[in-house]
Amino acid sequence: MTATALSTKFLPLEVLRSGLPNICSQEADITSITNHKEPIYLANTNLSLENITAAFTCALHMHQPTIPTGANGELISNLQHMFSHPHDGDNHNAGVFAWCYGRMGEFIPQLIDQGCNPRIMLDYSGNLLWGLVQMQRQDILGNLKLITCDSRYQPHVEWLGTMWSHAVVPSTPIPDIKLHIQAWQHYFAAIFGYEALRRVRGFSPPEMHLPNHPDTLFAYIKALKECGYQWLMVQEHSVENIDGTGLSQEQKYIPNKLVARNSHGETISITALIKTQGSDTKLVAQMQPYFEAKGKGKQKINKTEIPALVTQIADGENGGVMMNEYPRDFFRVYQEIRDVGSNHSGIVAINGTEYLELIENSGVDCNDYSAIQAVQQHKIWQRVNPDQSTLDAVEQAIKELKATDHQFNMDGASWTDDLSWVKGYENVLEPMNKLSAAFHHKFDPLVYQDPSIKQGENYQEALLYNLLVQTSCFRYWGQGTWTDYARELYRRGSLATSV
Known part of the structure; x- marks a missing residue:
C-alpha cells in the first residue's frame, strides 16, 4: 500500500493531545498497518545475496527518560533537564547528546553522496521522541524524518520498535508489555507516518x-507477533539451545528461532538475530562488526548457503568513544568498503530485515532455523513434562530450583547481567505493580464496554503514568534521586487511576 493510500485510509495521528503524547486509541488501525507479510526491502535493495560473503548490521539505541522536574513539576525530558542544569554532573554533554540524536540525518546522506553504501538501524525510546517534540527540536526531528520518509534513504536506514518507556520486559507487569509496544507504534506513526511504521519489522x-x-x-513474543513484528534482537548469553547448551559459534551468526512455552504447554516462536558480546559502545563506535565480519564466510541453513551476519547494538550517544570516535570511524570504514570495491559484494553492511528478506527469498525457510529458548529454561523442563505442564507444576519447579541451585533465577538476562533489575528495588517494583493493578482494575472493564474510552484524557493520562513508572532508569541509577522520581510519578499515577 502506498504512503498516500495509507494516509487517506486512516485518521491522522496527532503528536500531542492536550500536552499528552499520542500513545493509544487507534490500536485497530495500527494493527491493520503492521500485520502484513509483504517484503519491505526486496524491491529496493542494491545487494545480491550471491555476491555477499559475510555481512554486518549495527543498531544505535537512544533514550532519555521523562522526569517530573519542569519549572512547576511538569513532565519533561531528562535532556531538557540537562540543558537547564549544565553544571550538574555530566549535563555539559547535553548539546553533544542532542547532536547525536539527529546526526544520522547528516551522516547517511553524506556517505551516499560520496558513493558509499551505508546501513544503520535506529532504536529510539518513546520517551526520547516525546521529549524532542516537547523541546520543539525540529532540527533533530527534521533530520530523522529525512532519512525515514525519503525513499532515497531506504533501505539504508531501518527503524526498530521498542518499549515506549524503556521498560525492561522481565519485570514489566505482563498486561503492560503489549501496551508499551503499541504506545511506541502510535507515537512513531504520529511523527513519521503510517508508511514508515509499516516498515518497522x-x-x-x-x-x-x-x-x-x-x-x-510467551506473553512477550505473543504481543510482538500480534503487533506485527517479525524478528527480535537478543543478547547471546540470554538464550540457550533446547538442551541447555550455549549457542555454537555458527549459530551466533545466522538467524535462530526463539521458542517460548508457557506453563499451559502452549508454544510460540519468533525469528531472533543474535547480538554477540557484551554492552561495549566501542564495538559499534569503532566499527568492530565490520572487522569481525571480515573473518566470517558463508554458512548453511538446511542446504541453502547464506552469508554470516555479525549483529551489534550500542548506545548511540553515551560515552566519549561514541560521541567522538564514531563519526570518524563510521566514515572511514564505509569509505574503505567503497574504495576496495565491496559496496555490493564481499563484506557488506546490511540491515536486519533486509538480510532476512534476502535469505528467505533465496529459499531459506524460517522453520529451519535452530530452535533456542531463554536461558535456564531447560532446568524447568527437565522437571516438568512440557506435554503435561500446569501453572502449579512450573511454579513448584521454579521454587525448588531457587532453593537448590544458586545460579538459577527468573529475573531474565541482558547485557548487564552484573546488575539486577529486581533485587534491592522493592521500593520501586512494589508501587509499579500496584499502579499497574489499579490501572487495569479501573480501566479494563470500561474499555471492554466501550473502546472509545481510550480517546479520553483520563485514560491517556493514567496510561502515561503507568508506563512512565516502569522506566528502567529509576532502577539503573540506584537509590536516591531517580527512585524519588519514580515515587512522584507513582503518586500522580495513583491520582489518575483513583475512582
Whole structure:
C-alpha cells in the first residue's frame, strides 16, 4: 500500500493531545498497518545475496527518560533537564547528546553522496521522541524524518520498535508489555507516518533484556507477533539451545528461532538475530562488526548457503568513544568498503530485515532455523513434562530450583547481567505493580464496554503514568534521586487511576 493510500485510509495521528503524547486509541488501525507479510526491502535493495560473503548490521539505541522536574513539576525530558542544569554532573554533554540524536540525518546522506553504501538501524525510546517534540527540536526531528520518509534513504536506514518507556520486559507487569509496544507504534506513526511504521519489522528490547519465566516470555513474543513484528534482537548469553547448551559459534551468526512455552504447554516462536558480546559502545563506535565480519564466510541453513551476519547494538550517544570516535570511524570504514570495491559484494553492511528478506527469498525457510529458548529454561523442563505442564507444576519447579541451585533465577538476562533489575528495588517494583493493578482494575472493564474510552484524557493520562513508572532508569541509577522520581510519578499515577 502506498504512503498516500495509507494516509487517506486512516485518521491522522496527532503528536500531542492536550500536552499528552499520542500513545493509544487507534490500536485497530495500527494493527491493520503492521500485520502484513509483504517484503519491505526486496524491491529496493542494491545487494545480491550471491555476491555477499559475510555481512554486518549495527543498531544505535537512544533514550532519555521523562522526569517530573519542569519549572512547576511538569513532565519533561531528562535532556531538557540537562540543558537547564549544565553544571550538574555530566549535563555539559547535553548539546553533544542532542547532536547525536539527529546526526544520522547528516551522516547517511553524506556517505551516499560520496558513493558509499551505508546501513544503520535506529532504536529510539518513546520517551526520547516525546521529549524532542516537547523541546520543539525540529532540527533533530527534521533530520530523522529525512532519512525515514525519503525513499532515497531506504533501505539504508531501518527503524526498530521498542518499549515506549524503556521498560525492561522481565519485570514489566505482563498486561503492560503489549501496551508499551503499541504506545511506541502510535507515537512513531504520529511523527513519521503510517508508511514508515509499516516498515518497522524488527524489535529491540531495552537493555537487551529477555524474560526467562515461561509465561512472561510467551506473553512477550505473543504481543510482538500480534503487533506485527517479525524478528527480535537478543543478547547471546540470554538464550540457550533446547538442551541447555550455549549457542555454537555458527549459530551466533545466522538467524535462530526463539521458542517460548508457557506453563499451559502452549508454544510460540519468533525469528531472533543474535547480538554477540557484551554492552561495549566501542564495538559499534569503532566499527568492530565490520572487522569481525571480515573473518566470517558463508554458512548453511538446511542446504541453502547464506552469508554470516555479525549483529551489534550500542548506545548511540553515551560515552566519549561514541560521541567522538564514531563519526570518524563510521566514515572511514564505509569509505574503505567503497574504495576496495565491496559496496555490493564481499563484506557488506546490511540491515536486519533486509538480510532476512534476502535469505528467505533465496529459499531459506524460517522453520529451519535452530530452535533456542531463554536461558535456564531447560532446568524447568527437565522437571516438568512440557506435554503435561500446569501453572502449579512450573511454579513448584521454579521454587525448588531457587532453593537448590544458586545460579538459577527468573529475573531474565541482558547485557548487564552484573546488575539486577529486581533485587534491592522493592521500593520501586512494589508501587509499579500496584499502579499497574489499579490501572487495569479501573480501566479494563470500561474499555471492554466501550473502546472509545481510550480517546479520553483520563485514560491517556493514567496510561502515561503507568508506563512512565516502569522506566528502567529509576532502577539503573540506584537509590536516591531517580527512585524519588519514580515515587512522584507513582503518586500522580495513583491520582489518575483513583475512582
